[in-house]
Amino acid sequence: xxxxxxxxxxxxxxxxxxxxxxxxxxxxxxxxxxxxxxxxxxxxxxxxxxxxxxxxxxxxxxxxxxxxxxxxxxxxxxxxxxxxxxxxxxxxxxxxxxxxxxxxxxxxxxxxxxxxxxxxxxxxxxxxxxxxxxxxxxxxxxxxxxxxxxxxxxxxxxxxxxxxxxxxxxxxxxxxxxxxxxxxxxxxxxxxxxxxxxxxxxxxxxxxxxxxxxxxxxxxxxxxxxxxxxxxxxxxxxxxxxxxxxxxxxxxxxxxxxxxxxxxxxxxxxxxxxxxxxxxxxxxxxxxxxxxx
Numbered sequence: 001x002x003x004x005x006x007x008x009x010x011x012x013x014x015x016x017x018x019x020x021x022x023x024x025x026x027x028x029x030x031x032x033x034x035x036x037x038x039x040x041x042x043x044x045x046x047x048x049x050x051x052x053x054x055x056x057x058x059x060x061x062x063x064x065x066x067x068x069x070x071x072x073x074x075x076x077x078x079x080x081x082x083x084x085x086x087x088x089x090x091x092x093x094x095x096x097x098x099x100x101x102x103x104x105x106x107x108x109x110x111x112x113x114x115x116x117x118x119x120x121x122x123x124x125x126x127x128x129x130x131x132x133x134x135x136x137x138x139x140x141x142x143x144x145x146x147x148x149x150x151x152x153x154x155x156x157x158x159x160x161x162x163x164x165x166x167x168x169x170x171x172x173x174x175x176x177x178x179x180x181x182x183x184x185x186x187x188x189x190x191x192x193x194x195x196x197x198x199x200x201x202x203x204x205x206x207x208x209x210x211x212x213x214x215x216x217x218x219x220x221x222x223x224x225x226x227x228x229x230x231x232x233x234x235x236x237x238x239x240x241x242x243x244x245x246x247x248x249x250x251x252x253x254x255x256x257x258x259x260x261x262x263x264x265x266x267x268x269x270x271x272x273x274x275x276x277x278x279x280x281x282x283x284x285x286x287x288x289x290x291x292x293x
Contacts, residue, residue, distance in 0.1 A: 001162075001264040003156075005236070008161045009274035012282055013057060020058045023292070030288045031060040032116070032281065033082050034092040036076060037101065038068040043094040050092070051279070052272035057281055060154055062088060063082045079109040090284030091289055113290055114195050116283035118149035118182075137186045147283060152183035154275035156190075156218060162264060164214070164235050167191040172212035172289040174200055174252065175219035179239055183216060200224055200252075217252035227257030236265040239272050262284045 006043045020030050026192055032054055036047040047063060054061040073242045075097075082088050097103055107119035115123050126146060137156050140146050150166055159166065173180045187195045198208050200219035206229040209215055217225050218239035230236060240252030251268030259265050267270055 002259075003158055003162055003235075003264045003266045003271060005158060005266060005271040005274040008158055009278040011161075012157070013276040013277065016057050016278070016281050016285055017057075021263065023285070023288055024058075025194060026292065028288055028292045029060050029087070030058075030285055031089040032092065032284045033062045033064060033085075033088045034094055035064045035066065035075070035078060035082075036094045037066045037070050038098045040094075040096055043096065043131040047094050049277075053277065053281065059281060068098055070098065070101070072106060073132070075101055075106050076109040082109040083109065084112060086291075088114065089288040090114055090280075092117050092280060093119065108257050113145075114149055114287050116150070116280055116287060118147050123147045124149065124182065127182055134189070134272070136189050136191075138190075140189070144286055144293070147286070148186075149179070149182045150279045151179045151218070151239060151272065151276045151282065152186055154272050154281055155183055155239065156186050157275055157279070158237060158266065158272065159214075159235075164264065168193060169213040170211055171195045171214045171216070172209050173197045173216045173218065174205070174209065174225065175217065175239075177218070179218040180216075183218065184187060187214075199210050205229070219252050221252055222250050223252070223254040225258065227254065227259075227261045230258055230261045232261050233263045234261070236262045237272060238266050238268050240268065241273065 015189045026146055034050050037044055051061045082091050106214050110120050112120050112122045119290060134160050171187045173184050174197055176197050184195050196208060200221050209229045210231050211236055212231055215230060216233045216237045220240055222242035227249055236253055238251035238253040238260055242250050244250055249269055
């Protein structure tokens, strides 16, 4: 079974359009403010793509473009000004940033309630606060006051949409970075046990991944996970986006060998990515609802 992210993203977008129209009736124009710093080609592509998608969804786009030599202090000032602007609901920083800017420091300048990519450590802290059993993912995703990190949420939305059973299942997350760690917490909140987070360079990686009922790869190494590293009947969710010499992208999982073993698998492209993008706008709508309540 192919776990199709495009179809799930389309359903999320339909809900966004409805919510945008309802908010307009109340005098609220949902507005997203992506911030592009510098001339990185990839960041520019994503910035322009958000502009087109915002127009399609009926969301106002108030993007800010800054030069390569922007200082950290200047970027913080821009973010603070956007944070104070009552007409802006969602703030997003395009990555990567120029080398003179520390992401963690500037992320703290984004108000948590407008932090649609969950970069502010206060939002990440809420995910941990109260312990893993404080609330389930299904409960958290409906709360206006709780902003979830977009890519981990995208994985969970796919699992929810395809009704993949979680309670008591063994989960392995390959990658311990900005996606892997919060994703592991969300699995714990859903009753999965055990949940193992392993680095991609682990010498026993295959031994660990073969235990997983649900295997998530978010390490950033092209085709690292082969079919013989996957338990037969497992569900595989591939978060990796790795460029190829031909100009395409592949995931962290070797799709062709993995699909022969897995019960369900996300393709790259067309899996987790479209859902992540849709959630950025869903979070903007969520912020607009929260700020206009």
